[in-house]
Amino acid sequence: MSDTVVVGLDVGGTSTRATVLTLTGRRVGTGRAGGGNPTSHGAERAAAELLTALREALADVDPARAAAGTIGLAGAGRLLADPAGRAAFDQAWRDAGLRCPYEVHGDALVAYASGTAAPDGTILIAGTGAITAQVHDLRLDRIADGHGWLLGDAGSGFWLGREAVRRLLADLDAGRAPGALATTVLTELLGSADVAARPRDTVDATIQTVTRRPPVELARLAPLVVDAATHGDPVATALITEAAAHLTESVSRIRTAGAVTPVVLGGGLLTADTPLATAVRAEIARRWPDAPVRTAGDGAAAAAWLAARGLPEVTDPAALHARLFPTP
Amino acid sequence: MSDTVVVGLDVGGTSTRATVLTLTGRRVGTGRAGGGNPTSHGAERAAAELLTALREALADVDPARAAAGTIGLAGAGRLLADPAGRAAFDQAWRDAGLRCPYEVHGDALVAYASGTAAPDGTILIAGTGAITAQVHDLRLDRIADGHGWLLGDAGSGFWLGREAVRRLLADLDAGRAPGALATTVLTELLGSADVAARPRDTVDATIQTVTRRPPVELARLAPLVVDAATHGDPVATALITEAAAHLTESVSRIRTAGAVTPVVLGGGLLTADTPLATAVRAEIARRWPDAPVRTAGDGAAAAAWLAARGLPEVTDPAALHARLFPTP
Structure with missing residues (x-):
């Protein structure tokens, strides 16, 4: 040699x-x-x-x-x-x-x-953002999403973090006691899970804390969603299911219905053994039952x-x- | 006197x-x-x-x-x-x-x-943003949403504009010809509804045009959604239905299930005779059948x-x- x-x-x-x-x-x-x-x-x-x-x-x-x-x-x-x-x-x-x-x-x-040596297939990446691409002859071909946090990245870390805050704000609006996920999000953002006597004050403090930082930093809350889902929190589990549906919908924009080429999962949210990776694998197996799913x-x-x-x-x-x- | x-x-x-x-x-x-x-x-x-x-x-x-x-x-x-x-x-x-x-x-x-002289009731406002409040003894009581474009304002003019762009980008990703709403949004943003030979170039140009301006300016696209829905475009109609559901969900956070007090609709999207106002009235009539609905x-x-x-x-x-x- x-x-x-x-x-x-x-x-x-x-x-x-x-x-x-x-x-x-x-x-x-x-x-x-x-x-x-x-x-x-x-x-x-x-x-x-x-x-x-x-x-x-x-x-x-x-x-x-x-x-x-x-x-x-x-x-x-x-x-x-x-x-x-x-x-x-x-x-x-x-x-x-x-x-x-x-x-x-x-x-x-x-x-x-x-994730694969196959010349044709699909790559789906979810980290801070989310993007998916068709690969043809080991070249990138069509792309879906990757549109950034304002207009896209559906199912990404940013998306999970933003949705977690939105669910928290809905709880505070409705006067519901924050659940497990909302409690960790409040603590992460405000240093305490205590809700003010006027819950609207906690709403305002939450919004001010988030909007003082660049929006993309909402992705830093994604691990809290993943953790809460791992421990069975129903709100977090619902968000993970919704994120998996968004990611798979992005794939379906560019991947034909009966495709049997491999799907490779990349990005921090999909390469680790997370509930999101499990949910995405299940969604892909449902839509493309004959496609091998690999991890980057x-x-x-x-x-x-x-x-x-x-x-x-x-x-x-x-x-x-x-x-x-x-x-x- | x-x-x-x-x-x-x-x-x-x-x-x-x-x-x-x-x-x-x-x-x-x-x-x-x-x-x-x-x-x-x-x-x-x-x-x-x-x-x-x-x-x-x-x-x-x-x-x-x-x-x-x-x-x-x-x-x-x-x-x-x-x-x-x-x-x-x-x-x-x-x-x-x-x-x-x-x-x-x-x-x-x-x-x-x-909209009303009744001391108790609900106000729902949808313009650039969206907010709803309970009124008690002609004082503002509990509030829902009004959380701003990054975290809330679900069903607002900003929300309609952003969703219209998201639907356009999904069409471009999937290689679908832009429909009636997507065509007007493309023309408004890029000056022409022509899609580039590589649709991803049109995707990138759209995203760049939107992100060069303050995000809240996405609300300027809301009238295009209202117009397209008025003319029966199915994508716009679906967005209007979804917006009405978001706005009504915000109301339900603070208004009790059987309430019969008036609901007043305010803000440019609800005081004009728009499909959104019609859809919101229908949703409110469905959830609170005995409540009078008034216009600000x-x-x-x-x-x-x-x-x-x-x-x-x-x-x-x-x-x-x-x-x-x-x-x-």
Whole structure:
């Protein structure tokens, strides 16, 4: 076997991860740096984090051995359309000692490839936001949702957090004692679950606390919903069911009714063993009973696999994928 | 009959209106000025608009004839809690030549009183936002919703506008040709109803157009939903039905199941002859079959009536109300 390696990067909003793989699927280097999303951090800053992660991953590997690379990131299309951003990434690549070409793909494609080697299928991601995409021939094809918190992201962490506050406010309006979820939400927002003598004062304090922060921070309440549902709270359980219905509806906008291709679940709310992941699996099994449902894994390894599968030496990309992502 | 008059003011976000009434219900002066909501415009600016409207209304009336006044405004509680704001209003009142006392009430109470003289009942307002309140002894009692666009205002103009855009984005995601409502929304937002060869480009342009403006401006799309529903568009009709259900659900948070007291509908979406007003009337008739449903009218006259009914000379406030607001 050659001593060729491939380089994969998963550039996210909170961290950048790099992995160097041999063509037999052995990890010979990994690196990690801060968030590098060029849309939110700027291409220069993103490129700097990229270089840090690459240097760490290549510490014990001669960069000249690298034959191909893949960078997965959110807003890949915007980076590719921006000559300055593309130049900053090219420079980081060269500064890491790499001379091979690299491709840039959307983070959704990389998440998909971390769950399956099948060229066609669906990726559904729910974290702070929510987006779903059809994958055709290992390229992103049609997309649904990902419309942001004001107009979309139905079933996302933002959505769960906002709905939890809305249910709390409805309880306070109606003079109902806050239930389990409402109690934890009140405590998280106001430091105490006590309702004022005039409940409207608690309503106003809740609204003021939420609106003082960027709206997207409502997603920080999503784990409270997940926890409460895990412990059987009926309000939280109903929200989880509704979120799963929204996420599956987004999938149905772009996935045909009888499809049997895999569905990969990604994002913090669906890769962990949460009630939402369980509910989404059930909804997908109901609508697409013959489709395998997979969970997204190591994005940097998936990016490296995407790079490897284009090389002539890699005659069985599916076997390499199976070695990288063994089914549990 | 005495030559006593009463003064009423309805201070709104876009206009301030003043009315001077005799105790027989004759309008002897009206005035109008710019928006004077002290929460959004500041108390000084609000007081200046108040003075303009008052001077116009008192142009042909000796202010010494005034025995009482009422000012209705959104955020009345905040004004009363703010000594500087209260002082600015006192000063405007004196500068208009008025020496009688005045009371400040929430705009919801004034809207209620413009629909009925009954001391107990419910006011439901849907305009840009949505709020409902129980009225007890002609004072605002419990309140539901009014939580603002991020967390509430379900069924409001903002809500209708946002949902219209969400339905449009769902059509574009799914590759469906935009229907009647989606076509007008696209044209309003992008200047044309043409969908790009890659529909995702139209999705992105729509989201960018909306998010460049303050979110509350989504309420400007509400008339498109009302129009499309009037012309039978099924998507708009479904949104109107859903909005009516949200508004009625807010009422049910604070109004007991068998209540027979009046329900007054206020706000631009419910005082005009819109499909939403029709749908809300039907929902209320379904839940509270024995409750009279009224429409809010002239707020400044209602404020003046609230002032008049506290005077010893006014022995039959209901009769005065009937003269001011004749049933059609």
